[in-house]
Amino acid sequence: MPQQSDLSYPLSAVVGSEDMVLSLVLASIAPALGGVLVRGEKGTAKSTAVRALARVLPPVRVVEGDRFSTDPDDEAEVSPDGPFGVDAAVTSRPVRLVELPVGAGEDRVTGSLHLERALADGVAEYEPGLLARAHRGLLYVDEVNLLHDHLVDLLLDASATGRATVERDGVSLTHPARFVLVGTMNPEEGELRPQLLDRFGLAVDVAAPRDPATRVEVVRRRLAYEADPAAFVARFAQDEHLLASRIADARDLAASVVLGDAMLLAVAQVCAAFEVDGLRADIVTARAAVAHAAWCGRTGVTREDVRVAARLALPHRRRRSPFDSPGLDDDLLDQALDDALGPDDEPEPPTPDGGTDGGGGGGGGGDGPGDSDGPATDERPGTAPEGGTSSTPDVPSARTDDVPAPQPHAPQPEPPQQPAGPTTTAAADAPFRTRLLQARGTTRGRSRSDAGRRSRAESATGRRTGARPASRGGSLHLLETLRAAIPHQAARGRGTGAGGGDRLLIERSDLREAVREGREANLVLFCVDASGSMAARSRMAAVKATILSLLLDAYQRRDTVGLVTFRGSAAELLLPPTGSVDVAAARLEQMPAGGRTPLAEGLAECARVLDRERRRAGARRPLLVVVTDGRATSGPNALTRSLEAADVLAADGVDTVVVDCEAGPMRLGLARTLAARLGAEHLPVGTVDASALDAAVRGSILRGRAA
Template sequence: MPLPYPFSAVVASDDRDHLALALVLTTISPEIGGVLVRGEKGTAKSTTVRALAAVMPPIDVYAGDRFSVDPADSSATSPDGPFVDAEVETRPVRLVELPVGATEDRVLGSLHLERALSHGRVEYEPGLLARAHRGVLYVDEVNLLHDHLVDLLLDAAAMGRATIERDGVSVEHAARFVLIGTMNPEEGELRPQLLDRFGLTVEVAAPRDPELRAEVVRRRMAYDADPAGFAERYRDAEAELTARVEAARERVAKVRLSEPALLKIAEVCAAFEVDGLRADIVTARAAVAHAAWVGRDEVTREDIRQAALLALPHRRRRNPFDAPGLDEDLLDQLLGDDELPPEPPEGPAPQPEPEATSSDADGPDAPAAPGEGEGEGGPAGPAGPDSTVAAASPYRPKLLTVHGLGEGDAGRRSRAIASSGRRVGARRGSGSLHLVETLLAAAPRQAGRERTGSRVALHAEDLRTAVREGREANLVLFCVDASGSMAARKRMTQVKTAILSLLLDAYRRRDKVGLVTFRGDRADLVLPPTRSVDIAAARLDEIPAGGRTPLAEGLLEAARVLDRERIRDPRLRPLLVVVTDGRATGGPDAVGRSQQAAEHLASLGLTTVVIDGETGPLRLGLAVRLAGLLGAEHVPVAEVSADALTGAVRSVA
């Protein structure tokens, strides 16, 4: 196995410095709760994280202890103990990687199947959490990990213990580790509730300075050519870093967090309107760790600033369309230029000043509330040629599901055979053991097998795993008519608001989303299927309206997108939402080509909805006919209000 890339060899830049600092702080004080590293592909996220374990001080463990308890801690217990006169050995800190496809059994541990079936003994087989104790647990692409596993990891990181109650096993063991997750936001976001559970977060991007980029390439090529020689060049720097981390760990318990410092932290968190109190706790812990890292015995203004830059940005996201970040100018204003005041003397608490009465606040000189006394705006007129209309605020829509029973990736939308959920049967393959079905499969074969006493002789072909019905993620593809006949401002606002609401719902249910628009003489894939609804929401607002209606081109482009996605992931089942009035005016024989395109789409066996945008007393019924050709649910334009559109789309399930 090649030597890891040295931590001190990562080229310094603003982003890299923040990343290195966040990793070091959570190494000094694992109670901070871990680090989430967000960034585009190819920004050395994984390389930096994997290098961290090498600079962490080695640990002492009992020989043969699978749970790595600290021999110096008299209160620490291990399921493998007690250790009477056991040899103590020193080993490097482990970096345990959790794959995206890991199961709950692999993470928590489970019944040791071989010993249970062969010897009739109930014995616990530790999982990745036990292996990561006192080390680093690394989850690459954490945004693609199933939500319940992310919750499990974050709970263990916060509590410092893991409890297993399953398969006749009851075990509790220590699980204190540095939790690090990396992710590419283009592949989808974490829910705000999960973002909040990570102690610190860092945004990284590739440096734009050509000299820095060249140095990155130079070092990487040198490492690939001679890993051992390259590591030797940084051996002294790595040893110095290890010693500094160890010294900071010893100092952190002695760092003083004064009352003025604690109040300043609370003031900063309140000013940035973060929800809950976890931000205050994490910021305080990170500030203490930073003070220990730089060699101070008391938290200062600079410690609070550095901690806030790492602990607060991701907690300001109220919904998935909010951009993460922190206003550093506001932070500096809140912290001020002066150092923190000294600790106030002990004595009676000062009495709060009386609050202003309502008459004081609402007097004739009081400023008007935002929007007070103003109308809601004049009536919306028709959108002009090539106009752009924004969506209104999204709302919570009803559940939409795709017909049938799928086997796609875990999600929260349609019924599917999944790794979690209610048990509906058994089959051969990997997964959670179904003991009853295993014994039933083995029973008819016992006569021809050698058995020990009265025990059942089990072979590999007897094993049966549970089949569970849960929920899967889907691909929701919007095919939107942006031609002149759909360009009325009120109508486009309703349509965009409904789509925005469905995008928000897709984010919560871990779906992929895509967007095709057609207008003029062409159709465009505005957004290739992605799990990033942030990008989808931005593209939605940019869609202009006007021109002719190339309906055939729009349907054919949707079919091409779905064909490509089916090749990439045959298990990902799509839902197609077509928003149009059914007119076809773009190109020669537009009506005939549209009919052929609709018949082709129907042959794909999709779950489809057509939203009819036709208005006025004289209706041609073209969208009704289109829905018939597609085998789709038809929704008349009278129901294309924001609520009615989404309710109609979701009622197809």
């Protein structure tokens, strides 16, 4: 039963986004699914729906004083705090919603030595982390795409196995960690790595509603909630109670649901048709189909259960490259089901409330339209969403036919100063593996979010390269601290009774922190020459392939990217710095070419962009990649002004790489001259391809051996 004292927004009052709510419900029915990833633009009820889910989950029975919340009715669950006697007090409590901050460390997630007890009492006691607290509850990670990879992997491993193992700080133990893992993210702020994306059991994309009537209902409910939260929650109390009861019944029924051989073959047929890697997709789809059957009150899996499960479990697994859009082809899905089960001539089975699985949302309570195209919300805790589900507690099956797809990013209009003239838009050639481009030297990482795989930097993780006097916020290095204190023990009176007997005497000046070197992510700003000298179709296709390959490399190294282009008489910031490289790839694909070459204006625009980014909190170290043939033909003294603009960037200490696109027998070497003025690394475009470079080096070695 939902907690009436909780005034958070009710799940049954959310309008639209049936697929998102259904995926959360299915993961609650079958936690072994591996969690849910919710992707969507800001203001789409992601956080609101997750926080509302905790209200409708059944309470859990726990032993009083058990920090690990083990199930007293499950003899297989052993708590590190146990054993508990047969007369131990047992109580019920609501399901916990544990939120994991993006900046949390590994010790906060898994737990570690209780430092206060160790220092004060000399007792080695384990302090549980967030995984232990989330056991039998919800673990929520907002902006999961900004969480460090090894922490995401740690969460997903625990979610899949149901246990967490701790081997750190002299602590060695294993404890239960079964929870519903929910991650939310805005794709425009960066993508999850493919290997991590695949580890989420279900994934769903949400978008804001386009229907005016739905938007009106969203606003009406939000205003009503903000005016009187208690009255609004009471208004939906009955719906919340029904929804909670249905989830509890589905959990009990799930163990009795039969997945027959025919339906299991259909699952395998669908997964094979979409060419997903590995067998995790088959397992998750099968589990989701069972959970959906239980949610609908059935004891056998049907065709519609498999279809719904495939819609939620497969779209994020079929991406062949980071720039592929997730999604399923409905015709291919139907064809795969027809091949396995025969044509679908049967009517859709009814749900417990008398409807059918495949419909749109059913309205309830006379609160407005119950069918919508998507959500829109203020995602702050305790506020009403701007979208979600209808007031009925019956969450329909995931159907995307009526949900509008996110609108593609349209290219920005041409600046008014661009002269009219012929332009071309060439498609990129196939991308390739690039050589590593990195900023020079080693810097001290400014934040945990800087962690990446490009340039050398001091960081909280990585190999230890030394130690230094501890600063506020640094990680204490115990061994180096002891080494610093030992030479001063006699002077401090150790062993004479004056300083405390035989205890090691440590002062603040002895404290040392480890210096570790790892890799950081950078702001990679592409400055692309789109002028007429680059506009030959075959040439621009090769240039775009080079940039696309560098974007792919930036994706894999967790970089932020931006895109400046110049042609005609002006430069344009085609894409402000963003973590979403697939957006950058889309803008690159639409980039026109033609006209004169305003190289000076392009470099000046880059200087302005980098200056703005430098002033932002937590700004990343920039790496400027200039892609040009070096010709400057726009305006008076074009070449001189270009070199002067290069001097400004060089004076600012911007690390730069010039990719020289000059081709043909008559070469002027202007890009090399530009690189020299920028203090940049000069790379002919052919040497960016790591495979070609490796082949050239091997050929040179073989020729040398033959000689």
